[in-house]
Amino acid sequence: MSAAATETTAGSSPAGTSAAARTARRYGSFALRRTGQALVVIALAYVLVFLVLAAIPGDPISAQLDNPQNGYSEEEKAQIRAFHGLDRPVLVQLLVSLGNALRGELGTSMSTSQPVAAMIGEAIPSTLALAVTALALAILLAAVLGLLSRLLPEGPLNSLVRSLPAAFLSTPNFLIGLVLIQVLAVNLGLFSLVEPESARSTLVAALTLAIPVSAQIAQVFITALDESSGQDYAEVALSRGLPPVQVVLRHLLRPSLLPTVTVVGLVLGEVLGGSLITETIFGRAGVGTVVQKAVSSQDVPVLLAAVVLSATVFVMVNLVIDLLYPLLDPRLRVGKESR
Amino acid sequence: MSTAVLTPGLRAGAQPRTAAGARPPATVLLSAAVILLVLAWSIAPGLFTGHDPAVGVPDDKFIAPGAQHWLGTDHLGRDLLTRIVHGSASSMTSALIAVAIGVAVGGALGLVGGYLGGWVDAVIGRVVDVLLAIPGFLLAVVVVTALGYDTRNAAIATGVSAVAVFARLMRSEVLRVRTSVFIEAARISGGSSTYVLLRHVLPNALRPVLSLAVLQFGIAILVIAGLAFLGYGDPPPASDWGLLVSDGREHLLHAPWLVLAPGLVIAVVVLSVSRLSRHLDQGRNR
Numbered sequence: 001m002s003a004a005a006t007e008t009t010a011g012s013s014p015a016g017t018s019a020a021a022r023t024a025r026r027y028g029s030f031a032l033r034r035t036g037q038a039l040v041v042i043a044l045a046y047v048l049v050f051l052v053l054a055a056i057p058g059d060p061i062s063a064q065l066d067n068p069q070n071g072y073s074e075e076e077k078a079q080i081r082a083f084h085g086l087d088r089p090v091l092v093q094l095l096v097s098l099g100n101a102l103r104g105e106l107g108t109s110m111s112t113s114q115p116v117a118a119m120i121g122e123a124i125p126s127t128l129a130l131a132v133t134a135l136a137l138a139i140l141l142a143a144v145l146g147l148l149s150r151l152l153p154e155g156p157l158n159s160l161v162r163s164l165p166a167a168f169l170s171t172p173n174f175l176i177g178l179v180l181i182q183v184l185a186v187n188l189g190l191f192s193l194v195e196p197e198s199a200r201s202t203l204v205a206a207l208t209l210a211i212p213v214s215a216q217i218a219q220v221f222i223t224a225l226d227e228s229s230g231q232d233y234a235e236v237a238l239s240r241g242l243p244p245v246q247v248v249l250r251h252l253l254r255p256s257l258l259p260t261v262t263v264v265g266l267v268l269g270e271v272l273g274g275s276l277i278t279e280t281i282f283g284r285a286g287v288g289t290v291v292q293k294a295v296s297s298q299d300v301p302v303l304l305a306a307v308v309l310s311a312t313v314f315v316m317v318n319l320v321i322d323l324l325y326p327l328l329d330p331r332l333r334v335g336k337e338s339r
Numbered sequence: 340m341s342t343a344v345l346t347p348g349l350r351a352g353a354q355p356r357t358a359a360g361a362r363p364p365a366t367v368l369l370s371a372a373v374i375l376l377v378l379a380w381s382i383a384p385g386l387f388t389g390h391d392p393a394v395g396v397p398d399d400k401f402i403a404p405g406a407q408h409w410l411g412t413d414h415l416g417r418d419l420l421t422r423i424v425h426g427s428a429s430s431m432t433s434a435l436i437a438v439a440i441g442v443a444v445g446g447a448l449g450l451v452g453g454y455l456g457g458w459v460d461a462v463i464g465r466v467v468d469v470l471l472a473i474p475g476f477l478l479a480v481v482v483v484t485a486l487g488y489d490t491r492n493a494a495i496a497t498g499v500s501a502v503a504v505f506a507r508l509m510r511s512e513v514l515r516v517r518t519s520v521f522i523e524a525a526r527i528s529g530g531s532s533t534y535v536l537l538r539h540v541l542p543n544a545l546r547p548v549l550s551l552a553v554l555q556f557g558i559a560i561l562v563i564a565g566l567a568f569l570g571y572g573d574p575p576p577a578s579d580w581g582l583l584v585s586d587g588r589e590h591l592l593h594a595p596w597l598v599l600a601p602g603l604v605i606a607v608v609v610l611s612v613s614r615l616s617r618h619l620d621q622g623r624n625r
Contacts, residue, residue: 182592
């Protein structure tokens with residue numbers, strides 16, 4: 001994902017406005033190309049999901065229409081099929097659907113007859129609250145684990161901290177969710193499952209999601225901290241008598257943040273995918289629940305839109321991170337001048 | 340759960356590197372023992388339990404874990420340990436299928452793209468980008484929806500969601516190997532493209548891919564358990580581990596062991612697999 005990192009090399013650059021302008025132009029064309037790539041990927045993701053879902057044998061509409069109890073005439077059947085575009089070849093359906101999606105029209109749900117955009121739009125706030133809280137908690141947890149791994153003296157406690165990410169990552173998130181519900185809601189009565197969207201409930205659901213996600217961030221963060229602590233400047237700082245806390249905060253943290261930012265973008269996929277199970281367990285009315293209902297009723301337009309929405313969010317956030325990368329890392333900023 | 344990000348992280352530098360030939364650390368031996376035990380469960384479940392996994396004794400329902408029933412019984416009086424043991428074959432086989440698909444399809448894509456380069460690599464690269472763009476678990480859900488709900492299809496769906504990770508790793512390994520002197524030599528001495536690819540490039544690029552495969556095996560167990568939990572696997576009375584947790588959910592209040600025991604079995608097995616993978620990975624860096 002960090003195309004910028006591979007495309008530019010560190011080097012000295014002659015100072016001057018023309019150099020700066022050249023850098024800006026290079027960055028501009030890099031940004032443009034990278035954005036174009038992201039848009040193509042999203043469009044292709046739409047095509048892929050569409051084609052996979054086109055393989056579903058049957059659909060809820062035909063099942064209802066062909067039920068003799070509903071008593072549709074052949075003419076009505078044809079009309080309804082034509083409304084949903086089911087009478088045309090798959091490739092035509094794909095082009096029409098893609099064209100409509102580009103204009104922001106996501107079609108109509110096959111099982112509820114509601115507009116897809118409205119169904120998903122209603123679910124977004126719940127998922128957004130969950131995902132943002134989960135990501136924030138995950139970053140916090142990973143930061144604590146990372147700093148502890150550096151600050152605790154070598155020994156059993158340090159090993160424990162270092163082995164926690166692997167343990168977090170191995171625990172199924174439905175187990176984490178159910179245990180949290182049992183302990184926090186049932187035993188301690190800290191929140192109520194009757195109000196799944198309340199702040200407390202959201203916090204616990206987010207914690208469920210955050211635990212495995214924090215593990216991935218922590219693993220990268222800990223490795224990066226370990227690597228920078230082996231660098232000369234870190235040893236010099238220590239030998240000058242700086243306390244370890246200061247060495248970590250002033251010398252190790254900044255270089256370790258870059259790979260960590262990259263991984264935060266990548267784990268967003270886990271947050272979006274994991275929200276499916278988490279929302280189900282906590283009974284939240286979010287996008288994950290919409291996906292689950294769409295799956296069980298084989299509601300293709302809703303499923304397609306929800307999955308492509310997740311892919312779009314994922315790709316866009318990673319695009320922003322990629323575009324920020326050269327701006328965050330001074331070595332990449334002066335970049336290509338030396339070539 | 341896509342895990343491109345895992346590989347570098349797992350190579351945490353802090354563990355003391357054991358010298359070549361030394362005995363592996365205790366945690367690795369323990370992990371290997373756990374995996375051997377579960378493999379034995381899968382192959383010969385009858386050896387480990389005397390109960391019937393599908394038929395229970397109604398009078399014995401909801402017995403807490405104890406000497407008679409080590410992990411307790413469920414709402415039909417079925418022994419939970421028996422159900423877990425009999426469910427392991429399905430859980431392990433499907434994870435194996437998923438990883439096999441990931442390695443075979445992803446590996447082939449990465450091998451061909453990395454070796455041929457040019458437009459082939461560009462096309463494969465876009466496909467991989469697209470697969471990576473869709474959150475892994477959602478992709479698995481979409482594929483299993485299209486194929487129909489059963490455990491075999493859940494395994495295939497999980498495999499599809501792992502293809503991209505393998506393709507990317509294989510490609511980078513091939514690029515690393517391709518420029519080596521011995522590949523150059525094999526080509527100059529007249530080896531055909533296919534011959535050089537299969538005989539020289541593949542074996543040298545394989546090791547890290549296998550280490551990733553072990554890691555992905557653990558992740559596949561989790562994804563398949565997640566799909567089974569949501570009801571996209573075989574229906575009851577199958578006893579896939581994820582399904583057991585989902586069944587136990589209704590009785591969480593008065594029989595928490597029905598959720599905890601299968602859940603913890605999943606966690607311990609996945610943890611053991613990831614410990615082994617990390618050990619293999621360290622071996623490579625040595």
